[in-house]
Amino acid sequence: MSAFWYYVFTLVFVMFDYFILAMGLNIQYGETGILNFAYIGFVALGAYVTGASSMPSSAGTGQQYIMGWSVPFPFNLVLGGAAASLLAVFVAVVALRRLRTDYLAVVLISFSLVFYDITNNYVPLFNGADGLYNVPEPLAGLFKLTTNSFVPVFAIVTGLIALIMWWAMSRITNSPLGRTFRAIRDDDGVAAALGKGVFRYQLTSMLIGAFYAGVGGGLLVQFGGSFNTTSWLPAETFVVFAVIIVGGVGNNIGLLVGSLLVETLLIHLPAFLPDIPGHPGLIQYIDTMVVGVLLWVMLWFRPQGVVPERTRKTPLSLLQGLKSDRVVNSEVPAMSMSDGAGVIEEGGVRD
Amino acid sequence: MPALLAENVTAGYGRTPIINDISLSVEQGTVTTIIGPNGAGKSTFAKTLVGILRASTGRIMVEDLDITRMPGHLIPRNGLVYVPQNDNVFKSLTVRENLEVGGFAAKGDTVARMEEILSVFTDLNKAREKRAGFLSGGQQNLLAIARALMVEPKVIVLDEPTAGLSPAYTDVVWNQIERIAKTGTGVLVVEQNVERALKHADFVHIFVAGSNHVHGLASEIASLDLPAIFLGRAEAK
Numbered sequence: 001m002s003a004f005w006y007y008v009f010t011l012v013f014v015m016f017d018y019f020i021l022a023m024g025l026n027i028q029y030g031e032t033g034i035l036n037f038a039y040i041g042f043v044a045l046g047a048y049v050t051g052a053s054s055m056p057s058s059a060g061t062g063q064q065y066i067m068g069w070s071v072p073f074p075f076n077l078v079l080g081g082a083a084a085s086l087l088a089v090f091v092a093v094v095a096l097r098r099l100r101t102d103y104l105a106v107v108l109i110s111f112s113l114v115f116y117d118i119t120n121n122y123v124p125l126f127n128g129a130d131g132l133y134n135v136p137e138p139l140a141g142l143f144k145l146t147t148n149s150f151v152p153v154f155a156i157v158t159g160l161i162a163l164i165m166w167w168a169m170s171r172i173t174n175s176p177l178g179r180t181f182r183a184i185r186d187d188d189g190v191a192a193a194l195g196k197g198v199f200r201y202q203l204t205s206m207l208i209g210a211f212y213a214g215v216g217g218g219l220l221v222q223f224g225g226s227f228n229t230t231s232w233l234p235a236e237t238f239v240v241f242a243v244i245i246v247g248g249v250g251n252n253i254g255l256l257v258g259s260l261l262v263e264t265l266l267i268h269l270p271a272f273l274p275d276i277p278g279h280p281g282l283i284q285y286i287d288t289m290v291v292g293v294l295l296w297v298m299l300w301f302r303p304q305g306v307v308p309e310r311t312r313k314t315p316l317s318l319l320q321g322l323k324s325d326r327v328v329n330s331e332v333p334a335m336s337m338s339d340g341a342g343v344i345e346e347g348g349v350r351d
Numbered sequence: 352m353p354a355l356l357a358e359n360v361t362a363g364y365g366r367t368p369i370i371n372d373i374s375l376s377v378e379q380g381t382v383t384t385i386i387g388p389n390g391a392g393k394s395t396f397a398k399t400l401v402g403i404l405r406a407s408t409g410r411i412m413v414e415d416l417d418i419t420r421m422p423g424h425l426i427p428r429n430g431l432v433y434v435p436q437n438d439n440v441f442k443s444l445t446v447r448e449n450l451e452v453g454g455f456a457a458k459g460d461t462v463a464r465m466e467e468i469l470s471v472f473t474d475l476n477k478a479r480e481k482r483a484g485f486l487s488g489g490q491q492n493l494l495a496i497a498r499a500l501m502v503e504p505k506v507i508v509l510d511e512p513t514a515g516l517s518p519a520y521t522d523v524v525w526n527q528i529e530r531i532a533k534t535g536t537g538v539l540v541v542e543q544n545v546e547r548a549l550k551h552a553d554f555v556h557i558f559v560a561g562s563n564h565v566h567g568l569a570s571e572i573a574s575l576d577l578p579a580i581f582l583g584r585a586e587a588k
Contacts, residue, residue, distance in 0.1 A: 179451060182443060190435055193435060195427030309443070311482065
């Protein structure tokens, strides 16, 4: 396979992987309104657990890590996702139950910093700054893949996984559960007044989002073959935020567009370009700045993103329950709210 | 049996009581209003009824069920719903979705119930697929009330449902409140507009400085020296 196609499939992998990561953050932030600035910590844990569980015992490898169970693909991915969800329970119970919006965001940033410090320094568990290496390439043995042929195969497999996870996420966001998430995002106080257990729903959202984070992280570590602690800097969370803000908060298709525009074309594609003579590494700095400027521009001129959130229609089958035995207001004639007060038009009258 | 009964309720924020020893009942099929000057504890009392704030003393009953210590999210499904004063709809959701969210705790057929309510709130019916954020303030208030009706409540507590509305819409909202009461639901309205409260309510309570200072039939209250009561210069009865 030529270098060109190698790069293309690498970019395809990145697009689908960040699509998965963006779906995870989107259900937390875009659907439920949880400003999870510790998101990359969940990605990192999923990556580590996926990698460490798929590796053989650490004895004689020169590395220190837990598990070493040689768990095959894709079960190791599920383990990574489950581990991230478990961490989400802890974070939610500690931070989400009592804190709201900006306070929660500050605490989650601090969580992210703590996660990073632990992974970077605690050698017995995470092998410190050395991280993990020689993480097995999934399916390589089964299909007798070479280093070159692994890239397109795994990019396609990641695409299939992203498709399955997109289908599952669409089912969630179009269900009454997803509608309740959005109600809580709009106003958690009103949702509580209507009898919603707000924390329970926020916890559910955190669990689902963290699972996606863990799976996305697991795919990354298997694609690259290593777990490098510097990949999980707290600032990486903001790249995923950029993906969903540019693509379209609350819209799964927008997330794919955001992943393509931000992570694939702006961040990863320039990494394959030759350096500017006399300025090694300058392109990478420029593309980071471009992402920042793009974020400003989008928030200023098109905060709804390239593909805005659409209204959804919950399937009738999910709404129908038992038959009501009480008739309310049936004896009173209907009355127009617009009597003397104008009619409802999109973007129209406001008192 | 009253639809809602509050006995000797004291509550506040932290350790500071805002309302003291308040008793009040709402009968089925009636409109009861709470009026009073700013800072009298009207909204605090409403929030205490629905579990947003906890009563430090006293008892709150919905018919024969004691809800005083009940977790807030369980109260609506036991018959008491609350419509907050401002920002009381989910603005990014459509009218239909707002009603569906309200019907989540309902025991009956959600679709049938929604159609029933939309047949009364006709303009909401026309706008059922529009986002609530695009409705006018009055329409949003009506949507919040309609959404509260989705759980077929025994009592509905409305916190200043006409605040900031034009006179035309104030009439519309009050007419709907009266219609709700006619179906047998008890309605408790926290209201700033004394004239409207006296015109539309069956019973009126005047809160002053955290206590239920005066209460009685609306016709009786209308004959009192209300400015003096609001300023705390008249005796309670």
